[in-house]
Amino acid sequence: APMATVLDGKKIAELCRRDIAQAVSQLKEKHGRVPGLAVIIVGARPDSQTYVRLKKKAAEEVGMRNFESTLPETSTAQEVMNEIDKYNRDPDVHGILVQLPLPQHINEKKVLETISPDKDVDALHPSNIGRLFSKGYGTRFIPCTPKGIVEICDRTGIAIEGKNAVVLGRSDIVGLPAAKVLLDRNATVTICHSKTHDLAGIVRTADILVAAVGRAQMVKGDWIKPGAVVIDVGTNPVDDATKATGYRLVGDVDYEAAAQVAGFITPVPGGVGPMTIAMLLSNTIESFRWWMNDTEAS
Amino acid sequence: APMATVLDGKKIAELCRRDIAQAVSQLKEKHGRVPGLAVIIVGARPDSQTYVRLKKKAAEEVGMRNFESTLPETSTAQEVMNEIDKYNRDPDVHGILVQLPLPQHINEKKVLETISPDKDVDALHPSNIGRLFSKGYGTRFIPCTPKGIVEICDRTGIAIEGKNAVVLGRSDIVGLPAAKVLLDRNATVTICHSKTHDLAGIVRTADILVAAVGRAQMVKGDWIKPGAVVIDVGTNPVDDATKATGYRLVGDVDYEAAAQVAGFITPVPGGVGPMTIAMLLSNTIESFRWWMNDTEAS
Numbered sequence A, B: 001a002p003m004a005t006v007l008d009g010k011k012i013a014e015l016c017r018r019d020i021a022q023a024v025s026q027l028k029e030k031h032g033r034v035p036g037l038a039v040i041i042v043g044a045r046p047d048s049q050t051y052v053r054l055k056k057k058a059a060e061e062v063g064m065r066n067f068e069s070t071l072p073e074t075s076t077a078q079e080v081m082n083e084i085d086k087y088n089r090d091p092d093v094h095g096i097l098v099q100l101p102l103p104q105h106i107n108e109k110k111v112l113e114t115i116s117p118d119k120d121v122d123a124l125h126p127s128n129i130g131r132l133f134s135k136g137y138g139t140r141f142i143p144c145t146p147k148g149i150v151e152i153c154d155r156t157g158i159a160i161e162g163k164n165a166v167v168l169g170r171s172d173i174v175g176l177p178a179a180k181v182l183l184d185r186n187a188t189v190t191i192c193h194s195k196t197h198d199l200a201g202i203v204r205t206a207d208i209l210v211a212a213v214g215r216a217q218m219v220k221g222d223w224i225k226p227g228a229v230v231i232d233v234g235t236n237p238v239d240d241a242t243k244a245t246g247y248r249l250v251g252d253v254d255y256e257a258a259a260q261v262a263g264f265i266t267p268v269p270g271g272v273g274p275m276t277i278a279m280l281l282s283n284t285i286e287s288f289r290w291w292m293n294d295t296e297a298s
């Protein structure tokens, strides 16, 4: 059977980061300063610490400035908001990211609303969501994971316009904005979720499938339309005694089976994940340009 | 052939307005004041004047207070914004509506952004759009036409959850928010537009069809799935020599043919149109309650 072309997110993300590094050095020459990214982490969840370390490392590697605030698990919402406010007022900071989830006792949305919409590189402020989901106001930031999905397609020469795209999941950070960015690229978009009937039948109509449900290998090989583009956002730990950690990560798609049918497929790990971090850097660059009033392309 | 049940929007809107009139009189008793709606019209487009007159009449009939500003076609954006600001600060005004379109020389979005998000009964402010298209921040206002569509279903006992809904059109005021409110009611939603391939084939999968394209009778009878719910938002003038005006209004759906196949269908006129105005009043009531800190249901 013909095997799908693997969409190597790790490699594509490397290319993105190389372009970004070049842009940073050009911007530094032009403006005498570099983009700055501030990351706030509250508490000590190991997965959050890993993500923050990866983001920090990526920012440093492309020559950005890095700001990090580590606040104790017991912090109040006000203490987190004070930290955000510090960065809101700091002219060396162009992107602010609060690592989620926040501890249970903190109202996440209340905190996110205090991030300056003009430094909101995760695009979670309501006014930035409103700008993304309407015309005319102008989109300010595109959420990183959906932006990474489109970037994978663009860098691989995969056309989106006129295609039937099916998005599994409707979350604030992946499903819903992914549907919107595909719609903006003129795909016909179907949004599915836990109440969808005949999921397999709908997935079979997809020229482009985005799976973001968080259920290990839920999408079966025979759900995939021959030649389809399969973007697997899911990152699910499953028990694996052969690993030192006792687990490994799998996607929402049964990769082995789907790769026999699909035209293109992202692996997990090494697919969408690395792109998400690269797009965070991309948003920070765009923000820097905006603050510098630098409208020059690329 | 069995004929579809006609979804009589005029009658359903009447029921809504009766409920709203009752709520207004109860709120008046309780708070010693009534909800107030301010409508701003710029210029003298006959269609806009008609809409404003209908909205004003509807507000008066349910016992609301009415504020109207008629500004000349030559007004500057600043003059319109000053008028908005007056109503933003007026405690007797709970809903502000700027009749669109504004004259060409005025930046519409800049004007809409000055409406207080807490009086934005048309739900066009970016922060209200953001609240609609995300979880957790809490939806502030639902745009009137999409809200009317769901109200028609609810008052007719049409279930939405688990159904396949197809929305034709992706505009800010109808298509996109209609898709979101149907998604919020757990429909599986497909969004189509001018770049969609095989529109007929996709429409044939719809248990619920919302047509909002603005093309007279584009949707043919044989595109309709037997028993489907057909919501026709389109309002298109077509030449008609038998009318005094020289035209009549038709929807985006070929009504005569579709009514032979559908389970339910909205006529044009007398379908979604009257509901849109009733929902404007409903949003104004909700706004009044919010300003009065009145969380009591109904």
Ligand SMILES: NC(=O)C1=CN([C@@H]2O[C@H](COP(=O)(O)OP(=O)(O)OC[C@H]3O[C@@H](n4cnc5c(N)ncnc54)[C@H](OP(=O)(O)O)[C@@H]3O)[C@@H](O)[C@H]2O)C=CC1
Binding pocket: A145, A168, A169, A170, A171, A172, A173, A174, A175, A192, A193, A194, A195, A196, A199, A212, A213, A214, A215, A218, A233, A234, A235, A236, A272, A273, A274, A276
């Ligand atoms: N690679 C990366 O960079 C990133 C990866 N992720 C991963 O992506 C996945 C999704 O994340 P996120 O969007 O935050 O998850 P959420 O839990 O917020 O959303 C999951 C969505 O999937 C839907 N869903 C759940 N079960 C089913 C089912 N059986 N059939 C159809 N739909 C279903 C839910 O439906 P309903 O709304 O009805 O509940 C919901 O809309 C996770 O595995 C996460 O780890 C997330 C972010 C970034």
Ligand SMILES: NC(=O)C1=CN([C@@H]2O[C@H](COP(=O)(O)OP(=O)(O)OC[C@H]3O[C@@H](n4cnc5c(N)ncnc54)[C@H](OP(=O)(O)O)[C@@H]3O)[C@@H](O)[C@H]2O)C=CC1
Binding pocket: B145, B168, B169, B170, B171, B172, B173, B174, B175, B192, B193, B194, B195, B196, B199, B212, B213, B214, B215, B233, B234, B235, B236, B272, B273, B274, B276
């Ligand atoms: N009854 C009521 O209360 C109201 C009625 N209306 C009526 O609803 C209709 C739509 O209004 P509105 O949303 O403002 O219109 P817009 O013109 O803003 O949007 C029309 C949408 O239809 C899509 N479209 C156009 N042609 C086709 C085609 N051939 N096939 C598929 N899709 C197509 C467009 O696609 P693309 O994005 O690719 O251009 C666009 O998304 C109008 O007739 C309007 O008068 C509107 C508001 C309220």
